[in-house]
Structure formats: C-alpha cells, structure tokens
Ligand SMILES: Nc1ncnc2c1ncn2[C@@H]1O[C@H](COP(=O)(O)OP(=O)(O)OP(=O)(O)O)[C@@H](O)[C@H]1O
C-alpha cells in the first residue's frame with residue numbers, strides 16, 4: 001500500500017511535468033492549429049538556461065529557495081523570449097501558407113535547435129547543479145524528498161496561475177476568442193498577432209519550468225533530452241484532446257501515472273513504450289482525445 | 300462616410316469583386332443586395348481588411364483603409380456583424396459582449412455599454428450566463444449585433460442578418476437595426492432578402508458576379524422591373 005502511494009506520488013509528479021509541457025503544445029495548437037514540434041526543444045533550452053544561470057546565481061541570495069526561484073524565473077523568461085523569436089521568425093512568415101509548410105518548418109526548427117544545442121552546449125550530458133539540498137520528509141509511512149514536494153507544488157501553482165489568466169483576465173479572454181475564431185477576434189479589435197506571440201511566450205515559459213523541475217529530480221541534462229519528453233507531452237496533449245487546456249493537464253497526469261506504474265509493477269523496459277501504446281489506442285478509439293471537440297472549451 | 304472606389308478583390312485566381320464603387324452617407328442606411336456568390340460578403344470583408352483588394356481604394360471618414368490591419372479598422376469605429384454570426388460559442392453571452400467591448404478599458408463604461416445592449420435586446424440579459432453556442436439562431440444574431448454595438452461603431456456593417464430566421468425574429472432584428480441607426484450609427488446592410496432590405500434602406504446597390512449593376516434610391520429600385528424580376532420574385 002505504501003509503495004503504491006509512493007508510486008502514485010511519483011506518477012503525479014512526473015505527470016505534472018508532462019502537463020506543463022503539454023500545455024504549450026495545446027495552447028499553440030489552439031490559436032494556430034499547428035503542432036509546434038520544436039516545443040520539446042524549448043523544454044531542453046529551459047534546462048540549459050537553468051544550468052548556466054545556476055552557476056551564476058547559486059549562493060547569491062541567503063536562501064536556496066530564493067536562488068532556485070530566481071533561476072526558474074529567469075529561465076522561463078529566457079525561453080519566453082525564444083518562443084517569441086520562434087513565432088516571429090519561423091512561423092509568422094508562413095502563417096498563410098499550407099499547414100504542411102508549417103509542419104515542415106516545425107520539424108526543421110526542432111532539428112536546428114537540437115543540433116545547435118549539441119554544438120553550443122556539447123553533446124555530452126551535463127550535471128544540473130543541486131539548487132536545493134535534498135532532505136527527506138516522512139509522511140506517515142511515505143518517504144518524500146523536499147525536492148519532490150517543491151516540484152509538485154511549483155507545477156500545480158503554475159497551472160493554477162495559467163488557468164486564472166486564461167479564464168479571468170481580459171487577455172485570456174482574447175486568447176480564447178482567437179482560438180475559437182481568429183477573424184471574429186480581429187473584428188473585436190484584438191491584435192491577434194500579439195495574442196499569438198503571447199501564446200508562444202507563455203507555452204515556452206511553462207516548458208522551461210518543466211525542464212528545470214525535471215532537472216531538480218533527475219540532474220542529467222543533454223541537448224536531446226527534449227525529444228522523448230516532447231513526444232510524450234505531445235501524446236499527453238492528444239490524449240486529453242489537443243487544443244483543450246484541461247485535457248493537457250489530464251493527459252499529462254494519466255501518462256505520468258501510467259509510466260510510473262508500468263515501471264514499478266511491470267518492467268521498466270516498457271516505460272517509454274506505454275506512451276505510444278496510449279497514443280495508438282487513443283487514435284483508434286477516441287481520436288479527438290478525452291476532452292476533445294466541444295466537450296470543454298478549447299484554448 | 301464610407302467610399303469604395305474601383306475596388307477589385309480576388310481569392311487566388313477567383314475574381315470576387317470587380318471595379319466596385321459605392322458610397323454610404325453619414326447617418327443613413329444603405330444596402331447591398333445580390334444573389335449567392337455575388338460578392339456581398341467579400342465587399343464587407345474588404346472594408347474590414349479581412350481580405351485585401353488588389354485594386355481600388357476604400358475611404359472611411361477620409362482615411363484610407365487599404366492595408367490597415369483589421370483590428371485597427373475596428374478601432375477606427377467600424378463594426379462588422381459577420382455572415383453566420385460567428386459568436387464565440389465556447390464563451391458565455393456576457394463574455395461575448397465583453398469581447399465586443401475589448402477596446403474599452405474603463406470597467407464602469409463597459410458595464411454601462413452592456414446594460415445598453417441588454418436594453419436593446421432584453422433576451423440577452425436573461426441568457427447572460429449561457430454559452431453562446433447554445434443560443435437559438437435568432438438569439439445568436441442578437442448577440443452578434445449586441446457584441447458589435449459594444450464598440451460604439453459609427454459605421455455598422457451587417458452581413459445577412461435575416462438569414463435562417465423566422466419572420467417575427469427578422470422584424471425584431473430589423474427594428475433593433477433601425478433603433479441603432481436612429482441612435483447615430485450609419486449602417487451598410489447586406490441582404491439576400493431584397494424586399495426587406497429595400498424597405499429598410501435609403502440607398503441601394505445591386506451586385507451581380509462581383510460588379511455593381513444597378514444603384515439608386517431604394518424606393519426607386521424596388522419599383523424597377525429588372526429588380527422585381529431578379530430579386531423580388533414578382
Ligand atoms: N475564401 C475564399 N476562397 C476562394 N473563393 C472564395 C472565398 N470566399 C468567397 N469566394 C468566392 O468569391 C465569390 C463571392 O463570394 P461571397 O462570399 O462574397 O458571396 P456572397 O455574395 O456573400 O454570397 P452569399 O449570399 O452566398 O453569402 C464566390 O464565387 C465565392 O465562391
């Protein structure tokens with residue numbers, strides 16, 4: 001029982017990271033109907049921003065948590081800027097072209113970032129500095145690390161903030177309008193280019209947060225780390241119903257739990273396979289995803 | 300107030316408007332009638348910058364609209380109620396209205412504007428918390444017009460507001476349009492229901508395969524045998 005609970009927490013923790021990355025896929029899909037295949041690489045960039053910033057910032061403030069928060073915030077900002085650049089220079093010029101063109105650009109951009117990453121950061125894995133010294137927390141029979149708790153709390157907080165932004169703010173409303181009908185949104189006086197750029201920035205910032213949270217738990221980072229996580233987060237977004245933000249969170253959690261359970265009770269050889277098994281099943285039986293098409297609001 | 304001179308618009312190789320010139324006088328209701336595919340919606344979309352004319356000039360209060368992005372044109376005081384309403388189905392009625400007032404940053408004024416729309420369309424007030432997608436067709440049309448009103452447009456463009464509505468609802472909608480016009484907005488009305496459009500407007504233009512083939516006072520056009528035969532079914 002305790003080991004099950006332990007697995008459950010690990011699964012939710014992993015799932016919340018998939019969810020953070022999946023949100024970026026789903027938000028961009030919502031406004032542009034584009035699968036941004038370079039999104040996983042932004043997650044990788046986030047981890048590297050975190051890596052270099054940690055070296056500069058670690059120990060600069062009296063508290064480890066404040067160091068970590070600063071690293072996190074600046075990395076998110078860095079990735080938001082990367083997202084803006086990507087949108088402006090890779091996707092905006094081809095927005096009127098066919099979807100296939102956009103898709104090819106996305107794949108090319110992804111390869112470009114991965115290879116540039118290997119060139120600039122080196123192809124070998126780097127060790128992500130320990131921003132917060134590990135300590136153990138005993139909860140009944142459960143053994144948690146403080147890092148697990150921080151990862152989970154941060155991910156949940158970010159998702160709540162995103163939700164408030166999308167459903168409560170004027171700009172969030174504009175974003176929902178754009179995702180529903182771009183021309184109608186323009187008629188309302190909404191600068192849709194700005195909203196699209198903002199969507200990329202937000203999604204990229206969340207991916208950066210994911211990259212850093214993962215690196216806090218599993219400190220090895222490399223320039224191709226975004227490939228597998230990107231694919232899995234994409235599966236999570238499709239599973240939940242791409243374009244639907246609640247779907248992305250749900251899909252991420254299901255995927256994280258499934259993966260941890262398979263590794264825990266089955267064989268860890270299959271932990272990566274489960275994502276693709278889920279993808280095949282969902283495409284066969286519910287191609288619109290769990291919450292897709294009309295069930296809940298799209299963003 | 301609005302002048303189109305020699306406007307031509309195409310979609311790829313399809314020529315949708317050819318050398319269209321028309322004028323809408325301040326304070327008036329003008330109408331553009333024509334059969335399916337005549338180019339009526341294209342004319343309105345060209346004014347709003349949703350498609351770009353490749354020739355000709357569009358002037359609003361003396362300012363050239365060509366090449367100006369749609370959201371700026373909206374901010375200049377033109378609102379389009381698009382064909383098929385295009386309400387934000389996944390948002391509530393209230394949220395739709397708030398989006399109509401997107402450019403109004405003063406919360407108090409926004410509330411007042413919403414109250415005004417509720418006064419014009421009391422039905423919307425009863426449904427304010429409902430998802431727009433679940434409204435009836437007539438209610439959606441009310442919402443689309445109400446949403447456009449939120450921006451206090453000086454020029455209101457309506458694309459087939461009567462489409463698919465029962466006669467009673469059509470009259471309610473047109474009475475509201477009359478009221479909006481009396482309250483100061485100039486109106487350009489696109490309709491297939493020529494009978495109604497000619498009754499409710501001062502000046503009319505007839506569009507056929509992208510060209511203006513007739514124009515004049517609505518009352519005169521309504522009596523013209525060619526119009527009667529082609530558009531009034533008499
Ligand atoms: N996005 C588009 N791509 C290609 N052709 C288009 C497009 N939109 C309209 N057209 C064509 O342009 C012409 C004019 O269309 P438009 O929608 O302006 O007609 P309309 O007068 O509004 O017709 P209706 O009364 O049916 O709404 C038609 O031949 C139509 O097929």
Ligand SMILES: [Mg+2]
Pocket residue numbers: 339340341382458
């Ligand atoms: Mg039309």
